[in-house]
Amino acid sequence: MNNDLKALFPALNQTLDGYPLCYLDTAATSQKPAQVLEAMDSFYRQHNANVHRAAHQLSARATSAYETVRDSLKEFIGAAQSNEIIFTSGTTQSINMLAWGLTSQLHQGDVILVDSAAHHANIVPWQELAKRSGAEVVPIPLTADLRLDIQAYQKQLDTLPVRIVALAHVSNVLGTVNDIKALSAMAKAKGALVAVDGAQAIAHHKVNVVKLGCDFYSFSSHKMYGPSGVGVLWGCYQELDKLEPMLTGGEMIDTVSFDGTCFGQLPNRLEAGTPPIVEVIGLGAALKFIKELPVEAFDHEQQMLNLLQQRLAQLPQVELYGAHQDNTGAVAFNLKGEHHQDVGILLDQQGIAIRCGHHCAQPLMQIMQISGCCRASVGVYTSREDIDRFITALEDAIDLLG
Ligand SMILES: Cc1ncc(COP(=O)(O)O)c(C=O)c1O
Structure with missing residues (x-):
């Protein structure tokens, strides 16, 4: 169902350096359906x-x-x-x-x-x-x-x-x-x-x-x-x-x-x-x-967020921040010992868009005692394939940086 939805968003149907765009930066701004x-x-x-x-x-x-x-x-x-x-x-x-x-x-x-x-x-x-x-x-x-x-x-x-x-x-x-x-x-x-x-x-x-x-x-x-x-x-x-x-x-x-x-x-x-x-x-x-989206679209989006949290939690090199099951939209993490920006750049080389930095929340970064982190975020168009590709690219980044 989400793949049908994805087709409604022209910007999602493109490749970057030969990789299909995997857009996990909806919290920064969502993509726009053709009807908008x-x-x-x-x-x-x-x-x-x-x-x-x-x-x-x-x-x-x-x-x-x-x-x-x-x-x-x-x-x-x-x-x-x-x-x-x-x-x-x-x-x-x-x-x-x-x-x-x-x-x-x-x-x-x-x-x-x-x-x-x-x-x-x-x-x-x-x-x-x-x-x-x-x-x-x-x-x-x-x-x-x-x-x-x-x-x-x-x-x-x-x-x-x-x-x-x-x-x-x-x-x-x-x-x-x-x-x-x-x-x-x-x-x-x-x-x-x-x-x-x-x-x-x-x-x-x-x-x-x-x-x-x-x-x-x-x-x-x-x-x-x-x-x-x-x-x-x-x-x-x-x-x-x-x-x-x-x-x-x-x-x-x-x-x-x-x-x-x-x-x-x-x-x-x-x-x-x-x-x-x-x-x-x-x-x-x-x-x-x-308003016209079926409830299942929102259930699916929540499943994608929870899947992201679970898949990240399975990687021992990943440090997750405040990842609760009832969270909405976004997951924050770092690769232990690595700079968040390096991770973002490596993912981008495979067409995967996430956000890295302090996310305009420096007081929160101070509480967490980090200079910044990576954030992957989902929308109704996020697919299982997006999550698989993100995790595979992250594993590649771990190998490369490690
Ligand atoms: C929680 C929150 N508040 C405020 C803003 C600022 O929104 P805008 O840049 O659209 O004014 C953002 C943008 O990322 C946000 O995530």
């Missing part, structure tokens, strides 16, 4: 106009197509209202927009708890918010098996003046999953806001933001089979409406005069300027693609 490419192409060819602006028919058509995607996203993540969906350029912009928008709500001495396994995009904006407001960023520790330390988290909530909790739904390095529902409930009991980075969860989990109980949820289209250049900040209306806009200008206003400006309503208030229109259309096509 076609939706974007046909929008430019037939419907292209700016949204929300003109009286003409083309603009009305473009606006309707653009707003339809907002409605689909509302359904997709179980939001209460479409105007809780803000289009951004991606997770990084979503979290920056959020941290900026919260500035006047934070004060000297307030604490922002941040997941130690977070991506830099979910750390640095909070550090900047702390600088602006006098608040303090405090990391939430991990357990020895690299999961979030729930007891330590509860203690932090009990003893510190926590205003915001910033969590990853799924770690982009390890693939470990946070129980957002439970962690949100713990934070809410103390009156803290909960901001979740869903970049690595959205293509793999059925996300329902209301059931998760968080206040904000961010993700990027390009990690969910859609185009780059667009992402989402979801917030529950009450909290989203309190955010100060990071970007100001056209489209986000109600009235402007040289005596002053009145901002418009959500979602426009947080979407200044011309949005990434065609990328939103592509994201709409990606949502349709995901």
Whole structure:
């Protein structure tokens, strides 16, 4: 079944130096099915106009197509209202927009708890918010098996003046999953806001933001089979409406005069300027693609991840990091005594694409006491053959380096 799916992704059907591409870097960005490419192409060819602006028919058509995607996203993540969906350029912009928008709500001495396994995009904006407001960023520790330390988290909530909790739904390095529902409930009991980075969860989990109980949820289209250049900040209306806009200008206003400006309503208030229109259309096509996938496609993807973990665990030269059966999407490892970059280069010579480095998670690398690692990640198109080829190439790398 996954081989049929693979055929839908043009970029996967190519060879590199005579080797068929084996793409195990979906956590960095997923490949795009033809229907996403076609939706974007046909929008430019037939419907292209700016949204929300003109009286003409083309603009009305473009606006309707653009707003339809907002409605689909509302359904997709179980939001209460479409105007809780803000289009951004991606997770990084979503979290920056959020941290900026919260500035006047934070004060000297307030604490922002941040997941130690977070991506830099979910750390640095909070550090900047702390600088602006006098608040303090405090990391939430991990357990020895690299999961979030729930007891330590509860203690932090009990003893510190926590205003915001910033969590990853799924770690982009390890693939470990946070129980957002439970962690949100713990934070809410103390009156803290909960901001979740869903970049690595959205293509793999059925996300329902209301059931998760968080206040904000961010993700990027390009990690969910859609185009780059667009992402989402979801917030529950009450909290989203309190955010100060990071970007100001056209489209986000109600009235402007040289005596002053009145901002418009959500979602426009947080979407200044011309949005990434065609990328939103592509994201709409990606949502349709995901929604039409049979459940078996997601079961298969999980089996591929577990197979990767098992096959790697059988190699004595491999050191695995935080590889739990209930992880999502990615597995992190090193070859003992070898540099992660060397491994990546050797695999690439056989057409196998993985990611090596610190994965924009330097605090996690510091906890793990490594400079970097290799990460193999899967999507619905990953096949058993991909895993076999990866393991064979890794064995070759072990022989060569050893
Ligand atoms: C967990 C996580 N958060 C944030 C980001 C940043 O996403 P983007 O570069 O699309 O803004 C990534 C990207 O790898 C990620 O994996």
